[in-house]
Amino acid sequence: MAHFQPSFLDEVLARTDIVELIGRHVELKKSGSNLMGLCPFHHEKSPSFSVSADKQLYYCFGCGQGGGAFQFLMEHDGYAFPEAVEYLAEKAGLEVPQETKQDHGDEVRQKRDYELLERAAQAMNKALHGELGGKAAAYLQQRGLPADIIRDYMLGYAPPGYGFMKRLFGSDSATNSRLETVGLVFKGEHGYGDRFRDRLMFAIRDRRGRIVGFGGRVLGSGEGEAKYLNSPETPYFHKSDLLYGFSEHRDTIRKSKQLVVVEGYMDVLALASHGLKIGLAPLGTAIGERQIREIFRLCDTPVFCFDGDRAGRQAAWRALERMLPLLKAELMPAFLYLPEGEDPDSLLKQEGGEAFARRLKEEAKPVLETWLHGLKLLAGQGAEGRARMAKKADTMLAAMTDSYLMQAWRQEAERSSGIALQHRRRAAVTDVASEPAARADIVLNPVEDRFMAGLMQKPARFLQLSGAAMEFFVDNPAIHALYSRAFSMQADAETETIDIARQLIRECPADQNMISRWINQATVHDIEYKSLLLDMEANDIRCRIRQGLSLGESVQLQKRLRELQAQQQLLKEQLIDTGA
Incomplete structure (x- = not known):
């Protein structure tokens, strides 16, 4: 862990304008002696986020988040403290003391690892436009993705066979060990081999926009391989925490107050190519609670968009179940089922971005309506079906933590099934990370x-x-x-x-x-x-x-x-x- 001298931290902060730093993400307007805007840490309709230009501190009177420039980078952009200090020092034209740099070897190694991933992404992007990448380039052309999307989202191609990573980085043991750590190679019986081969590659970024891993789509038959292959779990790549498109679309989503959750990488890119840079997707698997929490932090009215087939409805139901512990009365998620056989990409080609945006607005159903409809489909007809519906509703309501919202849903379920529920509220939520608690030892009148x-x-x-x-x-x-x-x-x-x-x-x-x-x-x-x-x-x-x-x-x-x-x-x- 780096140890910075207080005098150096003071100098960094003295040269940092917190209004400029926060103003990149929040529209601030003068209000009295401070500036006010919509909080970037929670969803609100009227500004309660205050920034003091004089004291260089911010505070939200809605959610209680507060601090200075370092804290904003850590809470909003996911920086570690040493990274936040170094970022602001670099912006201010200050050299980080050498003794401090030598004190955090972990940060140096992390920086080297991120550089490996960035270089790999650039090499794959170059390969996409080379002789070997013809098949992948033709696929993207057939899907209608323009050159600027391919460039901005760093799409690439991993050539077939083994040796691409070796030619790019060398083959000494230390390099192979780092490449294995970041998930680019694996160690087999005959040494190290490339993890991604003959695949269209999608660079996956973290909240700070750093490439942390990849998703690879097989081209052609794939000889029995999985259609999509993700990087393995690494110190930087945690599949259940990441959302494709998050860093690229975060600011647009916050400003437009629109977010659509789709099923795959290509759906996100198709939306972006039609001017809708509001799409996010899980990384090839069912969406999880941590990902839903991030979605709700970005937007309180997200639309979860799924294919209209059986698999799409099942995926939607899983997403609904996982969001129940996180739902609050202030959140208004909705679900949109697309016509049978269609996905966002195909509909966008048929009707364009404006029509798809109208579909999101006019056809998406509120989460409560989606839940009741799903319960009826699961339960079936007749008195027995109504009993099954009530029983399933009881079980699902036990996952909810907002007591007022739970009561409202219970009343709707009772009205729909005609049966009084015997709801049992669970004592605690142990599988959901709680928000940081305020200090309990300070109470002021x-x-x-x-x-x-x-x-x-x-x-x-x-x-x-x-x-x-x-x-x-x-x-x-x-x-x-x-x-x-x-x-x-x-x-x-x-x-x-x-x-x-x-x-x-x-x-x-x-x-x-x-x-x-x-x-x-x-x-x-x-x-x-x-x-x-x-x-x-x-x-x-x-x-x-x-x-x-x-x-x-x-x-x-x-x-x-x-x-x-x-x-x-x-x-x-x-x-x-x-x-x-």
Whole structure:
């Protein structure tokens, strides 16, 4: 793991404009002292994602995600921390210290592996246009894929026989070992051999756009081979986590708020060639929960598009079953079955992109309607069929985690079957990765929360606090530790412009969402801050009085409380006069 000096991290962040970084993915508009946009981490119809250009921090008031430039690259684009630092350092024209580079051999090896995969993809793309690639090129021409799609999606060809990888990279043992690690060769009885031979090749990218593996389609008879062959599981290629077209289409999907899930690589490319860069596909197998989770993060109204034959309906039902634990009332997936014998590619050729887009909009059925229809088909006719339908509905509803949505679905199933369900909600969902939980040891009331926001937004206010203020939050150890540390930072600072928020996030990464929220809240102006400070002291006095004090101490505190209340009344009158 790389260890970067704090001074170097500060220099990288000082040269990074978080507004420009986030603005590549989010349309930001000025709102008060901050900028607002639609959150890239969850789906929303009105903006709740705030970016502070002054403090270089972002926060979403909808889902609670917050942080700085490093955190955005890690959460949004899938960078590891050292990668995020190096990426921003390179953009800023800074050289990463040599001792740091030598400290993370794993990152160096990973970079070398990604370069191997990229070179392999380029070589396969070149082979597609060479003498040996005629058969694959003719196939793509027959499928109607234009040259720019072939280029942009790095389609290629793996020549027949063995030795292509050897000619490209050499055959020393270290090279063969790395090629095996990334899934380009396998080790057999007679040494290393090419994994992909005589296949049309599809480069598969991760969230950051790096090639991590390949899918290969056999051409011709294939001599009994599988029609599609994927890279094996490697440190970089995890089939159940990846979606074909994700990195290429992510921004278009977010901006257009349209996403269609199709069954194969060629369907994704056919959509893209007709101007619909909104398609994603699993990698040749049934779609899984982790892939569905990524889909829902991108778009809350995805359309799952399947062939209208028996196999297509079975695939749709499997997808529906797997999405049940992830469904929420805010999500509105739909299912589209294509006419018998048709797939997206064939329909696009017949009717064009605009007509297919209308089909997605007009013919896709809501997930609930799809579920009820599927239950009826599975159950059959008569009283026995209705009983089977109710029983199957009960079993499937047990997978749902949104209790309100589950109740709505249960009512619809009871209405459709005519039978009262005996639903049993499962106690916990153990097969679905949960979202990161917020810290449970920090609970603030509205006054305390706004008070901390006022301090974080204008840290020089720490220097104006009285000795009594150091007792604030003593009954909340976690927040008191943060509060005291910030006070010490400001007291020790040589200037009043120290970026306390950034330093706190570095020292207390578990609190970065909360700190970012304080920064991105509506500005706490001086008159409001004075009122909050009075409330904080008054609340502290009330707490001390309840704990039991001597008569003399109690009288003194009661007197101070009346003074604070009088000052608070004056401030309220000022707020009314100023219209604040």
